[in-house]
Amino acid sequence: MKQAGGWLWRLSLANLLFLYGPIALLILFSFNASRLSATWQGWTWQWYRALWVNQALLDATANSLWVAAVSTVLALFLGVGLAVGLDSLSGRRQRQIEQAMLLPLVIPEVMMGVSLLLFFVLLQIPLSLMTVMMGHALFNVPVVVIIVRARLKKLDPRLMEVAADLGATYWNTLRYVTIPLLRPAILGAGLMAFTISLDDFIVTYFTAGPGATTLPLKVYSMIKSGMSPEINALSALFVIVSMCLIGLSLLVQRR
Amino acid sequence: MVDQSASIDIASLVKRHGATLAVDHVSLTVQRGEFFSLLGPSGAGKTSVLRMIAGFETPDEGTIRIDGRSMEAVPPNRRPVNLVFQSYALFPHMTVAQNVAFGPTMQGAPRADITSRVRLALDMVKLSSKEERLPSQLSGGEQQRVALARALVNRPSVLLLDEPLSALDQQLRQEMQVELKSIQARAACTFVCVTHHQEEALTMSDRVAVMHQGRVLQVGSPQDLYEAPGSAFVARFIGVSNELRGIVRRIDGERAIVHSPECVGEIQIVLPLHLAIQVGSPVTVLIRPERLRLSTAVQGLSGEQSLAASVDKVLYSGSDRRYLVRLGEHVVWNVRVPNDESGRHGLVPGDHLSVRWQISDAVVLSE
Numbered sequence: 029m030k031q032a033g034g035w036l037w038r039l040s041l042a043n044l045l046f047l048y049g050p051i052a053l054l055i056l057f058s059f060n061a062s063r064l065s066a067t068w069q070g071w072t073w074q075w076y077r078a079l080w081v082n083q084a085l086l087d088a089t090a091n092s093l094w095v096a097a098v099s100t101v102l103a104l105f106l107g108v109g110l111a112v113g114l115d116s117l118s119g120r121r122q123r124q125i126e127q128a129m130l131l132p133l134v135i136p137e138v139m140m141g142v143s144l145l146l147f148f149v150l151l152q153i154p155l156s157l158m159t160v161m162m163g164h165a166l167f168n169v170p171v172v173v174i175i176v177r178a179r180l181k182k183l184d185p186r187l188m189e190v191a192a193d194l195g196a197t198y199w200n201t202l203r204y205v206t207i208p209l210l211r212p213a214i215l216g217a218g219l220m221a222f223t224i225s226l227d228d229f230i231v232t233y234f235t236a237g238p239g240a241t242t243l244p245l246k247v248y249s250m251i252k253s254g255m256s257p258e259i260n261a262l263s264a265l266f267v268i269v270s271m272c273l274i275g276l277s278l279l280v281q282r283r
Numbered sequence: 284m285v286d287q288s289a290s291i292d293i294a295s296l297v298k299r300h301g302a303t304l305a306v307d308h309v310s311l312t313v314q315r316g317e318f319f320s321l322l323g324p325s326g327a328g329k330t331s332v333l334r335m336i337a338g339f340e341t342p343d344e345g346t347i348r349i350d351g352r353s354m355e356a357v358p359p360n361r362r363p364v365n366l367v368f369q370s371y372a373l374f375p376h377m378t379v380a381q382n383v384a385f386g387p388t389m390q391g392a393p394r395a396d397i398t399s400r401v402r403l404a405l406d407m408v409k410l411s412s413k414e415e416r417l418p419s420q421l422s423g424g425e426q427q428r429v430a431l432a433r434a435l436v437n438r439p440s441v442l443l444l445d446e447p448l449s450a451l452d453q454q455l456r457q458e459m460q461v462e463l464k465s466i467q468a469r470a471a472c473t474f475v476c477v478t479h480h481q482e483e484a485l486t487m488s489d490r491v492a493v494m495h496q497g498r499v500l501q502v503g504s505p506q507d508l509y510e511a512p513g514s515a516f517v518a519r520f521i522g523v524s525n526e527l528r529g530i531v532r533r534i535d536g537e538r539a540i541v542h543s544p545e546c547v548g549e550i551q552i553v554l555p556l557h558l559a560i561q562v563g564s565p566v567t568v569l570i571r572p573e574r575l576r577l578s579t580a581v582q583g584l585s586g587e588q589s590l591a592a593s594v595d596k597v598l599y600s601g602s603d604r605r606y607l608v609r610l611g612e613h614v615v616w617n618v619r620v621p622n623d624e625s626g627r628h629g630l631v632p633g634d635h636l637s638v639r640w641q642i643s644d645a646v647v648l649s650e
Contacts (some may be wrong), residue, residue: 186372189339192359193366194386194437204385208376 058260075261088246096225099164107172141234155237163235168221179213216281290473296345307497320484323494365434373418380414386437404436525616546611565650572619
């Protein structure tokens with residue numbers, strides 16, 4: 029037993045190293061004074077300073093934040109509504125829709141990107157930041173539904189009954205009982221959706237119009253002209269911000 | 284025909300869960316201001332009846348009238364009743380005062396009115412000092428009081444209680460039995476309480492309906508149910524009861540002689556007027572443990588009946604002693620003797636003696 033435990037411990041350590049080693053290396057090299065990525069020449073902050081004055085990057089960041097914010101609000105609105113509404117359906121219907129909700133999570137993102145592009149072209153909606161927001165809201169709705177429903181299932185159904193018993197209408201029960209009790213899940217789902225939107229490349233790539241460059245798109249175009257320490261610095265920031273957001277999301281959900 | 288003094292009038296109520304009848308043609312009338320209990324083992328259908336009165340379940344057949352008004356198609360939020368849930372179901376994100384204010388707020392009462400009603404309700408359950416606490420900061424007994432106040436603040440015509448004391452420990456449960464009764468007196472409202480706990484039902488209720496397998500077996504005052512159970516089930520469910528099955532041998536005026544193959548000897552019974560008992564009828568004789576007397580004397584008192592027995596076990600329980608005495612191969616009776624000096628505490632297992640009781644104390648049921 030003891031030996032097996034030791035082995036498992038080593039295995040998971042190797043696993044973690046494999047997962048986080050490259051990221052750690054990326055962060056380390058973002059402080060490298062050398063322009064050539066592969067050799068170490070001492071510490072510097074200069075690449076971070078260079079980011080700060082790069083107007084194109086700042087614009088892309090603003091776009092990214094804007095897209096993430098709007099698509100998150102949209103996804104929350106649709107997702108929470110759907111999650112709560114599903115409760116008034118019969119058990120079988122509920123499961124069917126819940127399972128259908130999982131599908132977008134496993135469909136290859138390229139397919140989703142292509143189909144969205146086709147959709148927008150057919151409806152003659154010009155590609156812009158707006159279409160990116162709609163695309164992001166689309167893949168974030170299932171995320172919101174899944175997180176909110178998990179919480180909803182843990183709520184005592186008698187709380188809703190007692191509200192009705194005390195004279196509350198359906199909408200008042202939602203407003204004063206259900207939604208306040210779901211708040212940690214809604215907040216957590218929002219942060220999760222925000223992060224996913226911020227990090228998304230593929231759907232954005234297909235649905236972004238001219239001028240609608242988000243940060244991941246910008247990083248990609250910068251890489252085309254070769255790796256640079258600035259990209260390291262930018263990516264390092266990205267990773268850290270994303271991790272913080274996900275950590276925060278998990279934290280608020282635990283309440 | 285609507286009984287004007289009836290608070291709740293239920294007529295042949297039926298609820299099916301799949302193929303089984305959860306509630307089987309139940310008819311009940313609860314008087315205004317009464318403390319009424321539905322007593323029965325789990326699965327007896329009592330909670331279903333309660334939930335149908337509250338409006339959370341729809342009857343498959345039958346009608347429910349509250350204050351003379353039919354409740355058909357009336358949603359829970361429009362019924363003049365409030366339900367106190369077994370788990371209390373307090374809103375965890377609201378303070379005690381906010382919980383209690385929920386009902387009046389939803390009904391659109393004016394703000395000043397709400398504040399005074401909330402204070403009054405919290406006074407009634409003696410919780411005024413804890414207005415600003417969250418439910419999670421309260422003890423089980425306090426949570427129970429909040430749940431009561433939250434329901435009573437709406438001045439319901441009927442308060443429904445689902446196993447109100449089951450989550451409390453023994454000590455608190457007994458205190459709350461008294462408390463509930465006095466809260467009911469102060470609130471001057473009809474209480475309908477579901478419980479599987481017979482002692483609880485007896486101490487609190489004005490009347491009790493005993494339910495079993497979806498049916499109401501008997502409705503009556505606690506004393507009626509205990510002293511004159513209408514069936515062996517009721518007798519067994521309410522208190523401990525000693526039984527003897529036998530055949531009527533002779534009838535002599537209002538008395539009859541019963542012979543039981545289960546023990547030695549014959550016993551005399553008073554014939555109940557409402558039962559058609561003839562010579563040869565099988566009957567069950569029931570006697571409560573505290574109505575029995577143990578004696579080693581040969582001669583009994585007048586009007587007494589006696590049977591030979593031997594002591595099987597002696598159980599000491601503080602206020603009294605319980606003797607398990609054997610009357611026959613398959614008949615063991617419970618005898619309760621108060622723990623005073625007159626009690627025979629010299630008895631040990633194996634002693635031979637006689638069990639005696641007043642003939643009029645025995646309850647006779649026809650099979």
